[in-house]
Amino acid sequence: IDTNKLLSNAYTAMHKAKSNSKRGLFYYSLRLKEEILNESSLTRDLHLALNQNQLEVYYQPQVLSSTGVIIGFEALLRWKHPERGLIPPSEFIPIAEKTGLIMPIGDWVMETACEQIQQWNKKYNKEIRIAVNISAIQFFDNFLVHRISNILKITGLSPHLLELELTETALMQDFNSTIDILHQLKEMGINIAVDDFGTGYSSLSYLKQFPLDRIKIDQSFVRDLDESSESVEITQAIITMAHNLNLQVIAEGVETAQQRGQLLTQTCEELQGFYFSKPLPKEKINALLQPPLKSPPHNEINPSDKKH
Template sequence: MKESSAIKESEERLQFLAHHDPLTKLPNRLLFSARLEHALQHAHRQNELVAVMFLDLDNFKQINDGLGHPVGDKVLQKVARRLSAIMRDEDTVARMGGDEFALVLGDISDSMGASQVASKVLSVFEAPLEIDHHRLYVTSTLGISLYPSDGENVATLLKNAHTAMYHAKEEGKNQFCFYTDDLNSEALEKLNLENDLREALNNDEFEVYYQPQYELSSGRLTGAEALIRWNHKELGLVPPDEFIPMAESNGLIIPIGRWIMKQACSQVKTWQEAGFDIDRIGVNVAGQQIQNSDIVETVKDVLKETKLEPACLELEITESFIMQQAEKAISTLEELRKIGVALAIDDFGTGYSSLSYLKRLPIDRLKIDRSFIKDIPYDSDGVAITKAIIALGKSMQLNVIAEGIETDEQHDFLTEKGCDEVQGYLYSRPLNAQEIEEIFQKEN
């Protein structure tokens, strides 16, 4: 009798493990699909609606990377408990994997009912999570699909809810979005573009353009910022703001970033050998290149391959990334500095960096973000912030460059306040290598 009871308990345990997530004890993808299928059959007989919600935690990776996976696991467990607490008995909350959850809501009258539940779900994240002496503020983003209008089977409804969730992420996170047919066509376009992006490097579709940088006091061309352009074989010129975020999300920014760096360094070496006087080339480095690749070895390899002097390469790192992982960023920047390359903080003024960190950064230049420049001298906030950054740079013996200069008034203001260098359409749009050479020839 005891043996048969033990066997039964073992079978029940195995059955539970097969259908539930071991960390959160929520239904897993397999059980979720079975329950959704059951809900669809019931809704079909009763002529009712079913809502499928796909939920993703915002910036969860930062918790795992910054505080470790044990803390991340506890976050998932607490989130699971909070979600379960607000659901009806007949609804299902499941963990689909990673930081993704899904919900099935049966017997809803219309989309308004789904909206109310979605708002309720978002509200459970308003209170911080207290974990291991850490107070964590976590938000989530939801996508919603409805049976039968958005699909009549499990796979389609789940895919469409997932598509809606990604759209909500792009619109700013911490919100929900209903699926529409337009989202599907957008998702398909993005998928095709991403596939083309993977082939673009091999097909030689990228080109580097250079925006000149000028010394304000003398008007001399001192350097340039390297900017990538994608000449798509069918679509023509694809704007960087369309494909760079995509490259950052799928990891392609690492090989693309290396390619830009090598092309730019090689070009500057060619100019120098031709007798053109250029101090440096600025190359943007994405946060992912520092986080997920050996950027120090990459820089060493590129300089060795192109035979460019390290001081002629300036790496531009955004202030917001530095502040996300300040200690790691400082360590990496110090290693890069030992190589001899110049370092600049890009978009300075937008990342809320503290002066204590700024003093520790081994940097050469501050680059004032164009958002502060665009309405100078008529925007009092822009004027005040720009003056403060220039004064800060001078007090720390840092070179200050302003970007996005488009008017004579902006030029005059920056000259008066003692800004060191400038770039923008007032002086020159981004140019290809041949056009830059023409500028050098005129100067000579």
């Protein structure tokens, strides 16, 4: 191997090591080079995706556990690449965060979702909320509150119908800043939910100091409810703890009647998952809003959709 090739390979490994948060040791390989080239290609294409209408918001219903009536939707981003097809969020969201594209993309998702839920509420005379995921990068942006306030003014959506979902990890990055930002959002009337609860490292003593509205039980616990007594005990403990803190609870990843029954017995107020509906484009939501969602449709489960 010549000197230039050796240096090029070493640079490739160095680039991967520097981009890894754990700062591990990386050796050059063809697979590593392919990964970097693929990421570079996705980064370039992602810059174009927003302007070329390749991004789309899908909506997954959130329902009352007792009746199945829709009380909210979670907005979920999809990227339909003209050549690669549907790219899962797990592949492009980290790139968006690394490049800063998460800011304009995040604003677009929130405005699109708020405008859409406002239209549905007017059309069907309802008060359905919309849940939007917020990354740590978005949350700690100095202009977050101003940006959200502008979006609410533009769309006309009442603040109490917007719920921001944040992970435990994001909330715990800077405790004092988190408290300040959450109070500003709560003063506006916005709801706050902790996403993927039970998978992070938050302290309960910290958690009770956050002005929260809802805890979202991670689907990894819900998935095993049919077979694992430990998962049953964990979900019951989370629900009991949340209620003691005057928080509501929603469980995601519900896929079977047994899981729904178990969570209903445990007094979990709200549910979300493929048992009721997979994430759908806006064109297919009208059919769900006209009658109450009592009999869940038979949906083919795509594993890549379960998390995102």
